[in-house]
Amino acid sequence: xxxxxxxxxxxxxxxxxxxxxxxxxxxxxxxxxxxxxxxxxxxxxxxxxxxxxxxxxxxxxxxxxxxxxxxxxxxxxxxxxxxxxxxxxxxxxxxxxxxxxxxxxxxxxxxxxxxxxxxxxxxxxxxxxxxxxxxxxxxxxxxxxxxxxxxxxxxxxxxxxxxxxxxxxxxxxxxxxxxxxxxxxxxxxxxxxxxxxxxxxxxxxxxxxxxxxxxxxxxxxxxxxxxxxxxxxxxxxxxxxxxxxxxxxxxxxxxxxxxxxxxxxxxxxxxxxxxxxxxxxxxxxxxxxxxxxxxxxxxxxxxxxxxxxxxxxxxxxxxxxxxxxxxxxxx
Numbered sequence: 074x075x076x077x078x079x080x081x082x083x084x085x086x087x088x089x090x091x092x093x094x095x096x097x098x099x100x101x102x103x104x105x106x107x108x109x110x111x112x113x114x115x116x117x118x119x120x121x122x123x124x125x126x127x128x129x130x131x132x133x134x135x136x137x138x139x140x141x142x143x144x145x146x147x148x149x150x151x152x153x154x155x156x157x158x159x160x161x162x163x164x165x166x167x168x169x170x171x172x173x174x175x176x177x178x179x180x181x182x183x184x185x186x187x188x189x190x191x192x193x194x195x196x197x198x199x200x201x202x203x204x205x206x207x208x209x210x211x212x213x214x215x216x217x218x219x220x221x222x223x224x225x226x227x228x229x230x231x232x233x234x235x236x237x238x239x240x241x242x243x244x245x246x247x248x249x250x251x252x253x254x255x256x257x258x259x260x261x262x263x264x265x266x267x268x269x270x271x272x273x274x275x276x277x278x279x280x281x282x283x284x285x286x287x288x289x290x291x292x293x294x295x296x297x298x299x300x301x302x303x304x305x306x307x308x309x310x311x312x313x314x315x316x317x318x319x320x321x322x323x324x325x326x327x328x329x330x331x332x333x334x335x336x337x338x339x340x341x342x343x344x345x346x347x348x349x350x351x352x353x354x355x356x357x358x359x360x361x362x363x364x365x366x367x368x369x370x371x372x373x374x375x376x377x378x379x380x381x382x383x384x385x386x387x388x389x390x391x392x393x394x395x396x397x398x399x400x401x402x403x404x
Contacts (some may be wrong), residue, residue, distance in 0.1 A: 081137075081159035081339055090274050094328060097278055098321045099269060106317040108289025109296070113309050116297035131388045132298070135291030136364040137393025139253070142243050142288060142355035145401035147260055147349045148174055155344030159339045177354030181252055182362075192245060243305050250295060250361065254312055255356030256319040257292055258319045259348050261285070264404075265323020270331045285320055288397060292316050343365040365390075 108264065110132050115123040151170040264281060271277050293316075294310035335341060368373055368386070375383065 075197060077200045078363045088209035088331065089272075092390035093278070094269060094274065096326070098164060098328075100144050100278075101265070101268075101281060101285055101324065102317060102321040104128075104322060105285040105289050106313075108166055108286040109293035109313040109316045110310075111314050112290065112293035112297040115310070116279055117306070121131065128297070129386070130389050131290055131294040133368070133389035134287075134393035135294040136360065137390040137395070138287050138291035139257075139356055139364060140390075141394040141397035141401070142257070142260065142291075143360055144248060146284070146396050146404075147353035147356060149401070151353060152345045154342045154349065155341040157337070157338060157339075157346075159342055164343075166295065170346060170353075172347065173350035174357065177351040178358045179354075181355055184252075188248065188403045201346075242367065243301050245306070246299050246301065247308055250309075250312060252355060252361045253295060253363070254292060254316060256352040257288065257316065259352045261288075261319040262323040263348060265320040265325075266327040266334070269324045269327025274289075275404050280400050283318070283402050284397070284404065287393070287400075291315060291393070292392055297394070308358035342399055 116122045116128065148170065151174070152168075155164055155170045157164075228382070264284070268277055268281055270276070293313055296312050299309050301308060336345070369383075375386070378386075
């Protein structure tokens with residue numbers, strides 16, 4: 074990354090590698106699409122046969138990717154952006170990035186508490202007992218399935234329950250996944266803008282190719298495990314498409330305004346820093362609670378699994394974290 078003094082004015086970004094910057098729109102689109110659509114197609118189509126072990130790897134690897142993204146690719150840049158020398162002294166007087174991340178984390182937590190209580194009340198009205206650890210009906214929101222037996226019980230209960238309950242379960246899953254995707258999409262849009270105007274284009278371009286592929290794999294593995302009724306089966310594909318096009322859209326916007334957009338300017342630093350901070354809180358909550366806690370602590374299948382399977386799952390997750398953390402060295 075460049076070590077020069079930031080230009081705090083309103084000047085534009087770098088104007089070299091124009092052809093390659095334009096090509097990056099399509100390259101990033103292709104890699105993001107492959108990363109996020111592969112798990113969804115592999116899980117939901119009969120003609121693409123993928124071993125269960127591959128899905129297991131993708132699921133745990135993706136959890137690690139999301140946690141590392143929160144810390145290394147969102148919270149760390151947010152701290153740098155909101156402590157930029159281009160900002161006034163008031164921004165240096167308080168750790169705003171950490172406070173904003175905490176605010177969004179609690180915000181998502183409160184939203185889920187409300188959704189949980191409303192959903193529980195509806196289940197009780199239908200005479201269905203809920204699982205406090207989130208293993209029962211409608212619990213597969215962002216963290217995927219937690220054991221085949223539990224999934225079969227849940228789906229069997231849903232199929233014999235009133236239609237409105239089935240819709241409630243689907244809504245819970247959709248909300249959980251889109252909370253995860255919201256944080257990822259904000260980040261993806263910002264890195265697209267940055268890539269379009271960055272003076273360190275070549276290094277950043279290569280890093281973002283891998284970044285978007287691995288992050289797409291993490292998001293796609295969550296989408297693949299959504300348990301939805303037939304009328305909602307298009308949701309995972311729509312969510313995957315949304316992820317795939319966000320960074321290319323950011324690049325295209327950046328190319329269009331690169332003569333006036335300066336990523337080091339005061340306004341850009343504040344907007345980017347605030348968005349990164351809020352996104353970090355969202356992904357921290359999703360990664361630590363919805364993914365890690367539900368997969369390792371509250372997962373009955375994992376609680377009864379052998380030490381070998383537990384070690385394998387942890388290694389996959391740590392590998393995903395390590396890869397994304399390493400990419401943070403360059404971007």
